[in-house]
Amino acid sequence: MNNFQYYNPVRIVFGEGQIKQLSELVPTEARVLITYGGGSAQRTGTLDEVKNALSANGNREVFEFGGIEANPEFTTLLKAADMVNEHNIDFLLAVGGGSVIDGSKFVALVSSFTEDDSKNNTVSREKAWDALLSGCANIDTAIDLGAVLTIPATGSEMNNGGVVNHSERQAKLPFRSPLVFPKFSILDPTKTLTLPERQVMNGVADAFVHVMEQYLTYPVNAKVQDAFSESLLKILIEEGAAVKADPENLETRKNIMWTATMALNGLIGTGVPQDWTTHMIGHELTSLHAIDHARTLTIVLPSVLRELKDSKKDKLLQYARNVWNIADTDLDDDTIIETAIVHTENFFRELGLPVSLEDAELTESAIDPIIKQLEAHKMVKLGEHGKNDLAVSRRILERAVTSKA
Numbered sequence: 001m002n003n004f005q006y007y008n009p010v011r012i013v014f015g016e017g018q019i020k021q022l023s024e025l026v027p028t029e030a031r032v033l034i035t036y037g038g039g040s041a042q043r044t045g046t047l048d049e050v051k052n053a054l055s056a057n058g059n060r061e062v063f064e065f066g067g068i069e070a071n072p073e074f075t076t077l078l079k080a081a082d083m084v085n086e087h088n089i090d091f092l093l094a095v096g097g098g099s100v101i102d103g104s105k106f107v108a109l110v111s112s113f114t115e116d117d118s119k120n121n122t123v124s125r126e127k128a129w130d131a132l133l134s135g136c137a138n139i140d141t142a143i144d145l146g147a148v149l150t151i152p153a154t155g156s157e158m159n160n161g162g163v164v165n166h167s168e169r170q171a172k173l174p175f176r177s178p179l180v181f182p183k184f185s186i187l188d189p190t191k192t193l194t195l196p197e198r199q200v201m202n203g204v205a206d207a208f209v210h211v212m213e214q215y216l217t218y219p220v221n222a223k224v225q226d227a228f229s230e231s232l233l234k235i236l237i238e239e240g241a242a243v244k245a246d247p248e249n250l251e252t253r254k255n256i257m258w259t260a261t262m263a264l265n266g267l268i269g270t271g272v273p274q275d276w277t278t279h280m281i282g283h284e285l286t287s288l289h290a291i292d293h294a295r296t297l298t299i300v301l302p303s304v305l306r307e308l309k310d311s312k313k314d315k316l317l318q319y320a321r322n323v324w325n326i327a328d329t330d331l332d333d334d335t336i337i338e339t340a341i342v343h344t345e346n347f348f349r350e351l352g353l354p355v356s357l358e359d360a361e362l363t364e365s366a367i368d369p370i371i372k373q374l375e376a377h378k379m380v381k382l383g384e385h386g387k388n389d390l391a392v393s394r395r396i397l398e399r400a401v402t403s404k405a
């Protein structure tokens, strides 16, 4: 196992009816900006529940900013940042999924970037863009934020990362800062019952790929991390099928919600090599073709595993044995690995997710622009060995044109 420091200060408040805890969790004198997305928080009554909890005690002043898109848009987020300055906001409360939480983290980081000569505290577009390009690495102040999660998927509720989309520049870029760990996140599994099936399945797949990107590299004898990862993968396989068969089952929803959080709260990624190639190629697919985040991952992951099967061989065999129970000693290693990859594809397919570019109605002609964007975004040394250059990414995408399964 490699050396590591593990730090995660996020208070998780889990369970039905827990939104009322906001009255204790948000400072009583805070000037709060509630951020939310395209309207589901309003439609489902979650927004009212949040506002009622905030007004239950204290002297909070509460403002709202709605309309943060799925794959949150840079320009929208800067409008929220301007609102932060206009109203002297000192607490952001994100109500939604990864897009709203990520977007709010970005707002928390860039709202102090006002124009030098600004009379109305407008946030500088250039400074904010530069910050995003550098992954928000050198920012030393941020506004406090908390989250009410409505879709289990990204782990954003318990980590310090985010991803922001800039449509005009065709860029979807990640950032990270210890300043944006949420102070708390409320996970009420009943809130997930209103999700359309597509979003539920996206969430299961996103969490699955998060685990894979921290697990499927090479062994470093990290028994805790490996055993945790294999358990999370098996739970997602089981509960993915269960939620499809019985979407109203709250026990299933609870397990999916906590699994998705555990999949990317840093725990399974400590002390082990990681490979985020699938995500980085996936981000380009979203920004160029507006494909849902999770769906880009299910398109790319099987081809990453096939293309890199030699360098990932030991872990792929472990994955086949411990996650898919492929233990037939008569099979050669290549067959065992290919069988595990096909099982993975079938799992995604059963959830209604694409496993090739063709499934997403794209052809080989999609590859060149993706490679160009990877180059523009300096995604040229991906993978656990830093050896996945543009030629490797191209081969991964070529494998992804049609599915083998």
Ligand SMILES: NC(=O)c1ccc[n+]([C@@H]2O[C@H](COP(=O)([O-])OP(=O)(O)OC[C@H]3O[C@@H](n4cnc5c(N)ncnc54)[C@H](O)[C@@H]3O)[C@@H](O)[C@H]2O)c1
Pocket (backbone or CB within 6 Å): 037, 038, 039, 040, 044, 069, 070, 071, 072, 096, 097, 098, 099, 100, 102, 150, 151, 152, 153, 154, 155, 156, 159, 161, 162, 163, 191, 192, 193, 194, 195, 196, 199, 202, 203, 206, 264, 293
């Ligand atoms: N921060 C991280 O660590 C991290 C990790 C992976 C992905 N991401 C990013 O997160 C974003 C995806 O987030 P997501 O998968 O959570 O989805 P999302 O936040 O984009 O939401 C997806 C859709 O579900 C709707 N929705 C949300 N909750 C609902 C509910 N309870 N009922 C009905 N509809 C509801 C939203 O309005 C939206 O249309 C992407 O931009 C992705 O790149 C972040």
